[in-house]
Amino acid sequence: MKLTNEELEILAILEENHRVPVETIAIQIQLSEEKVQQIIKKLEDEKIIISYPALIDWTKIDGKENIEAMIDVKVTPKRGVGFDEVAERIYRFPEVTSLYLMSGTYDLSVTVEGKTMKEIAMFVSEKLSTIENVISTTTHFMLKKYKHDGVIIEGKQDKDRRMVVSP
Amino acid sequence: MSLDYERYLANTANHLQPSGIRKFFDLAASMKGVISLGVGEPDFTTPWNIRETAIAALEEGFTSYTANAGLIELRQEISTYLEKSFHVQYQAENQIIVTVGASQALDLAFRAILNPGDEVLIIEPAFVSYAALVSIAGGNPIAIPTYASNGFKVTAKQIENAITAKTKAILLCSPNNPTGTYLNKQDLLEIAAIIEKHDLLVLSDEIYSELTYDEKYTSIVTIPGMYERTILINGFSKGFAMTGWRLGFLAAPPELTSVMVKIYQYTTMCAPNMLQHGAIEALRNSYDQVETMRQSYRRRRNYIVHALNSIGLDCHIPGGAFYVFPSIIRTGLTSEEFAEQLLKQQKVAVVPGSAFGESGEGYIRCSYATSMQQLQEAISRMKVFLEPLLVREV
Numbered sequence: 059m060k061l062t063n064e065e066l067e068i069l070a071i072l073e074e075n076h077r078v079p080v081e082t083i084a085i086q087i088q089l090s091e092e093k094v095q096q097i098i099k100k101l102e103d104e105k106i107i108i109s110y111p112a113l114i115d116w117t118k119i120d121g122k123e124n125i126e127a128m129i130d131v132k133v134t135p136k137r138g139v140g141f142d143e144v145a146e147r148i149y150r151f152p153e154v155t156s157l158y159l160m161s162g163t164y165d166l167s168v169t170v171e172g173k174t175m176k177e178i179a180m181f182v183s184e185k186l187s188t189i190e191n192v193i194s195t196t197t198h199f200m201l202k203k204y205k206h207d208g209v210i211i212e213g214k215q216d217k218d219r220r221m222v223v224s225p
Numbered sequence: 226m227s228l229d230y231e232r233y234l235a236n237t238a239n240h241l242q243p244s245g246i247r248k249f250f251d252l253a254a255s256m257k258g259v260i261s262l263g264v265g266e267p268d269f270t271t272p273w274n275i276r277e278t279a280i281a282a283l284e285e286g287f288t289s290y291t292a293n294a295g296l297i298e299l300r301q302e303i304s305t306y307l308e309k310s311f312h313v314q315y316q317a318e319n320q321i322i323v324t325v326g327a328s329q330a331l332d333l334a335f336r337a338i339l340n341p342g343d344e345v346l347i348i349e350p351a352f353v354s355y356a357a358l359v360s361i362a363g364g365n366p367i368a369i370p371t372y373a374s375n376g377f378k379v380t381a382k383q384i385e386n387a388i389t390a391k392t393k394a395i396l397l398c399s400p401n402n403p404t405g406t407y408l409n410k411q412d413l414l415e416i417a418a419i420i421e422k423h424d425l426l427v428l429s430d431e432i433y434s435e436l437t438y439d440e441k442y443t444s445i446v447t448i449p450g451m452y453e454r455t456i457l458i459n460g461f462s463k464g465f466a467m468t469g470w471r472l473g474f475l476a477a478p479p480e481l482t483s484v485m486v487k488i489y490q491y492t493t494m495c496a497p498n499m500l501q502h503g504a505i506e507a508l509r510n511s512y513d514q515v516e517t518m519r520q521s522y523r524r525r526r527n528y529i530v531h532a533l534n535s536i537g538l539d540c541h542i543p544g545g546a547f548y549v550f551p552s553i554i555r556t557g558l559t560s561e562e563f564a565e566q567l568l569k570q571q572k573v574a575v576v577p578g579s580a581f582g583e584s585g586e587g588y589i590r591c592s593y594a595t596s597m598q599q600l601q602e603a604i605s606r607m608k609v610f611l612e613p614l615l616v617r618e619v
Contacts, residue, residue, distance in 0.1 A: 067520065082597075085531045086524035216270035223250040223263035223574055225353045225402075 059104065064089060065097055069106070072098075076110040113209055124171045126155075126200040127178045129186065130164035132193040141165060144191045153181055164196070175199065237360055244353045245580030249564060253574040260603045262591040263574040265402065267466040267547070272507075272514040275465065279503030287498045293490040294482075295323025295474070296501045302508040303474050310434075311444045313452060315476040322486055323496050323504075327432045327460035327473035328354060331396075333485040334428050334456045334475065335362035338394060345428075346387055346395040348379045349582030350550070352402045352430070356582075367392070370584030373552060376541055377404040381415040385423075394426040397445060400433040403581045403590035404550040405526075405543025410443045417448040427455040432473070435464025435515055437545040438523040453478060463546070464515055465507045470500050522547050525593040525600060532604040533591070537615045547594040550578065554587045556614040564589055571606040 061069075067087050071078055080098070084091045101107045116122045131148070135141050141159050148168055149157045156169040168186070172178040182197055203211045231239070246263075253259050270276075294300060300317035307315050315321055324330040331354065339345070341363045347355045349368045356366035369387050371377045384395065397416070399408040408416070420427055427445055434442045446452045460473025475485070489495075526542070526549070533540040533551045540551035553563045560577035567573050578585030593600060 067524070070517075070520065071524070078597075082528065086528050088527055218268065220261075220264050220266055220268070221250065222253040222259055222261045223246055223576060224265045225244065225246050 059106070061106075064093075065101065068094065068097055069101065072107065072110075113207060115211060117203075124173065125175055125178060127170050127172075127182075128198045128200065129168040129170060129182060130160075130196040130198075131166040131168055131186065132195075133165045134191045134193060135165075136191060144189060147189055148186065151181070151185060153178075237363075241357050241360065245561075246353060246576055249568075249574065249576060249580075252565070253568060256568070256572060259568070259572045259574050260595075260599050260606065261574040262593070262595065262600075262603055263576045264592050264594060265548075266468040266594065267463060267518065268594045268596065269466040269518055271465065271467050271470070271503075272511050274510055275467070275503045275507045278506035279499050282499040282502035287502055289498060291495045291498050291501060293486050293495055294321065295496055296498070296505070299323055299501045299505050299508075300474075302505055303476070306508050307457070307476060310442070311447050313444075313446050315457075316479070319479045320482055321474060321476050322482055322489060323501060324460075324473045324475060324489070325493060325496050326462065326471040327430065327458050328358075329471075329493070330456075330458040330460070330473045330475040331355070331358050331428065331430065332362070333488055334458065334477075334481075335359055335364060336488050337481060337485045338426060339364035342391055343393040344389060344391045346384060346392060346425075347582075348395075348397065348401075350377070350401075350403050350578060350585035350588070351396075351582055352398060353580060355396055355398075364393070365391070368582055368584075370582070371404075371406075372584065373539075373541060373550075373588070377401065377406040377550065378408065378412055379416070381419045384416060384419045388419075388423050388425075392423065392425060394428055395420060396428045396430065398430040398432075400437060400543070400545025402433065402546055403548050403576070403578065403585065405546045405548045407437055407439075407544025408443075409440060409544075410448075413443060413445050413448050417445065417451050420454070421450045425454070427451060429455050429457050431457060431459045433463050433546040434459060436519055436522060436547060438519070438526060439544050442545075456481060461504055461507055464518075465511060466518065467504075467507065470503065472496055472500055472504050522594065525597060528597065529591065529593045529600055529604070532600070533607075536604060536608045537611055538607075547592055549591050549593065550585075550588050551591065552587055553589055556611065558614070560586055560589055567607065567610050571610045573603045573606050573610070 064087055068083060071083055080091050080094050084094045116124055133141060133144050136143055145157060148154055153170050153172055154168055155171050158167045160167050170178055170181055182195055187195055204213055205211060297317060300321040303321050304315050304317040307313055335358050339362045343364045344367045345359045345364050347366050347368055349370050359366040367387055369379055369383050371379050429445050431444060446455045446457055456475055456477040458475045461467040461470060529549055530540050530542045538551040540549050543549060553560060556563060560579045564575050564577040576590040578588030578590060
């Protein structure tokens with residue numbers, strides 16, 4: 059699907075901060091509020107904008123720290139449906155937060171969230187490994203998040219080091 | 226024993242006007258919680274790939290001098306860049322010099338062309354260095370004022386009226402600091418006709434050329450008859466967010482660069498080696514990031530022009546750079562009074578227009594190279610500041 063420059067600009071604004079009011083967007087890209095509203099609705103209807111989640115650092119909240127694991131899964135694809143059917147069986151579990159089909163030495167990359175390591179271990183051994191067509195799993199526990207969805211979480215951010223007035 | 230230092234100082238240097246910005250800097254720097262619209266540089270840090278390349282160059286030991294005119298690879302990239310941008314040919318070997326910032330390129334140009342008493346036309350409001358650089362090189366800066374009614378564009382007639390037998394060159398800066406005014410092809414054609422008629426040289430300061438928002442940049446070197454008489458000055462500071470690197474360049478006919486390179490070799494030798502490597506990376510692999518920055522500035526420009534007009538400060542929509550130059554005449558204050566009171570009362574720093582020449586009086590320069598959140602906060606503070614001033618007027 060080809061988008062206009064205005065549509066692309068609205069996406070760039072919302073991707074950075076989806077709470078910018080329509081009024082401000084309209085001023086920034088020199089369109090009427092109605093037109094901006096219309097474009098956003100179109101982008102939502104077309105599922106180009108899928109949702110507006112907030113990026114939350116749960117590790118900062120006592121009792122809410124989750125453990126995450128990325129699991130490499132090898133699968134035997136099924137005639138007629140390929141990987142899609144087994145993928146669906148996996149992504150329907152609520153503890154699965156992302157699922158990608160990969161090229162390379164394994165097939166599916168599954169991200170799983172749980173409260174404890176034990177919880178994740180249970181999920182892998184009892185739910186994931188037992189699915190028909192799953193040949194093997196390799197579980198990697200995530201130790202630290204440096205950057206997520208383009209946002210630096212842990213580490214050095216670029217600071218504004220400019221002088222307060224300059225020519 | 227205390228010395229009479231006046232006796233030792235050179236007249237020209239001693240009598241240079243201190244920059245009007247300096248005073249403001251001292252005041253603003255002493256306060257806490259200031260939102261600054263007074264910064265003349267990007268709010269982006271240099272793209273990481275450029276920084277990483279310079280770090281690698283330092284690690285690999287690129288710590289020696291380079292050729293006076295700069296690394297040949299960098300000059301070749303600059304040559305390619307100019308050809309791609311403007312379809313003009315500059316030979317990397319003898320027409321391009323990599324300088325320590327565009328400021329030094331200007332300095333080299335003036336020193337190379339000016340004899341005592343030669344006049345240089347400067348379109349005001351103008352960047353604070355121009356007149357001083359002309360004076361230091363022994364020339365006389367001649368200001369041509371421009372006005373909001375004409376979008377701060379100079380007219381061919383104004384230029385013609387300012388020309389005397391001593392006029393040697395005209396300095397153009399488009400997009401302009403502080404007004405943001407962009408000279409399009411039509412404007413340049415009219416100016417070029419006068420330049421050719423009076424056989425002047427052109428110093429074209431194109432440091433903001435990557436930052437135009439409504440049309441693609443036109444350089445005066447693309448106007449017929451101008452290439453031969455133009456010293457094109459540009460750099461990495463604004464478009465690539467590399468102000469602190471101090472890397473600029475100039476491109477000109479070889480008869481001019483050969484003289485400028487002599488001055489350069491005796492005064493500076495060369496620009497820092499490892500940083501030049503970063504600049505090569507900038508020209509090779511950073512256009513997506515430049516474009517992202519450009520679009521971000523454009524959105525902020527549209528916002529601030531709208532917001533300033535809505536709080537009662539008339540403001541034209543500038544075609545480039547990251548400055549707006551709204552009128553404060555309705556407040557009854559001078560631009561210095563306005564800037565000082567705004568800073569003291571609401572802690573918003575702007576630069577008085579008078580710092581950029583007499584015709585800047587009645588205006589302030591606001592830089593929108595700061596985050597949208599900061600801009601919005603600045604506008605709401607300015608609104609509070611303006612209310613009593615604008616009521617009194619009615």
